[in-house]
Amino acid sequence: MLVSNKEILMLDEPSYGQDFKQVKNIMDKLMEIKKDTTIIFTTHEMDLAYAYGDSIYRIENGEMKCIK
Numbered sequence: 001m002l003v004s005n006k007e008i009l010m011l012d013e014p015s016y017g018q019d020f021k022q023v024k025n026i027m028d029k030l031m032e033i034k035k036d037t038t039i040i041f042t043t044h045e046m047d048l049a050y051a052y053g054d055s056i057y058r059i060e061n062g063e064m065k066c067i068k
Contacts, residue, residue, distance in 0.1 A: 009033070011041040015048055027052050 015023040049056050056068035
C-alpha cells in the first residue's frame with residue numbers, strides 16, 4: 001500500500017495493536033510520503049494526532065470540528 005504512489009491514503013487506527021517502536025516506524029514512513037500524498041488517518045490517540053497531524057478534526061456530538 002505504501003510503495004505505490006497514491007494521491008490520497010486513508011488509514012483507520014494505524015497504530016492499533018502496535019508497540020511504540022512499530023508506531024514510530026509506521027509514522028516515520030508516512031511522514032516520508034506525505035510530501036507527495038494526502039494522508040488521512042483516524043485515531044483515538046490524541047498525542048499521536050498532535051505529534052504528526054498538520055490538521056486535526058474531532059467529532060463531538062455528531063459534528064466535525066477543526067481543533068488544529
